[in-house]
Amino acid sequence: MIELENVAYSYGGGELLSDISLRLAPGSFHFLTGPSGAGKTTLLKLCYGALLPTAGHVRLFGADVRSLDRDDIAIVRRRVGVVHQDVQFLDHLSLVDNISLPLTVSGRQADTVTNDLNELMTWVGLTNRADALPPELSGGERQRAAVARAVIMSPDVILADEPTGNIDWEMSQRLLRLLIELNKMGKTVLIATHDLSLIRAAKAQVQARVLRITNRRIQLAGADL
């Protein structure tokens, strides 16, 4: 689905990532970890075409990212659900409109999938907040709304960047269960986090592989976690 081959990325002068090879197979569950500033967010951005590698090849669904034009990238993003650490919404639209935004922008009328939408809202536990505006939501509600928005198009891949960054333990457990359930439905999941206890909690429920960025390179972490 997403393949990185000898990828390097440098900002200005210094090289942040080098010689990274990674293959996200369908249905796999990966954690990406490493110290702050190691390049976790950069790596995720490379995976959904927000950044172009300075060396090497990134293939999204079989197509080299350099050969894709802006519209192709937009189409790719309909197949990749992204959850950011600081989720941004359209603050003037209600929560339910925000969650169905990917449908709206891809030309599918949200009205035709009302049942799916209601089910999704129930699943993330936000049914009674449907008409709230994003600024009125708590941190946990925003994160769950972000997951809902990321999965509404039924994407093949879900990329989450510190999805539990600013929510409490209980809420992050709930969010993790959502992501594990999605993986059990066949979605490929990649979660960037520095929260080792979250990874441990996940390993008890799903067969997850842990990738660690150290010294600009990526390596498979051992069983010590």
Next chain:
Amino acid sequence: MKLDLGSLRAFIKGDTHADRVVPPTGFTAQLTLFAAAAMAFLAVFALALSLAAGRLADRWGDELARSATIRIVAPLDQRAAQTAAALAILETTQGVASARALTDAEQQALLAPWFGSELVLDALPVPRLIEVIEDADGIDAAGLRLRLSAEVPGAILDDHSRWRAPLVEAASRLRLLGWVSIVLIGAAVAAMITLAANAALAANAQVIAVLRLVGATDDYIAQAFIRRFTLRALGGAAVGTVLGMIAMIFMPSASAAAGFLTGLGFQGFGWLAPLFIPVLAGGVAFLATRMAARHTLRELT
């Protein structure tokens, strides 16, 4: 973004969801409307000026160019003979549709405003006038002068060009200025819409980033802005045009004495011309916003 009839219809009808993704703006929207209305109001007057100046130039250029006058200045006893000779020449001159000598009565009527109606022409050496009406090709004035000077020494040809030319030139220049004003107004509308669209795009950078993240294409994002600004320019210009046309209706109509100016206004089908102003303003806004949006979006990931 292909622009066929179907997509135009869809554009006008709009996608309510797409419109809503860009937050509404109150005050700047009204400024855009106001500026479009003011520009359209000015454009109505520039258009009226151009059309009126055009009518004037055409009339002076066309009607007067089709006639010339020959004066026969000769001693009384030779006047009739020379007039006959001149008429004979005119009959064989190319480009002359008809020529006739004015009668005494007609000449008296022409002179009456200056000398009174009791004037006895026979007592004065008044030159005989010959009115020449040209056909579509016109006459070769220089050639005719040469022939007349050889055979009718007392004949003087006046093809009116001496006093007509500067008037036609002035009217043509006035018409040109009118059109230049319309082009400038159009350019100012484009500049104003571009500035407003750039401001809107900059203010909505976060909205655009979110839309890109969830898979919106550039066309989709641009459309929301383009539609908004096009409709504002169209609406504002429509109001301005209607106000301008109302002002034109209530212009004091030119009396016979001021007929020289033919009246600054629209005549007949000319009243339809200003109706194109809002359409043009909308078109200009469409192109300006599209360029601004494309330019801004290309620089984002």
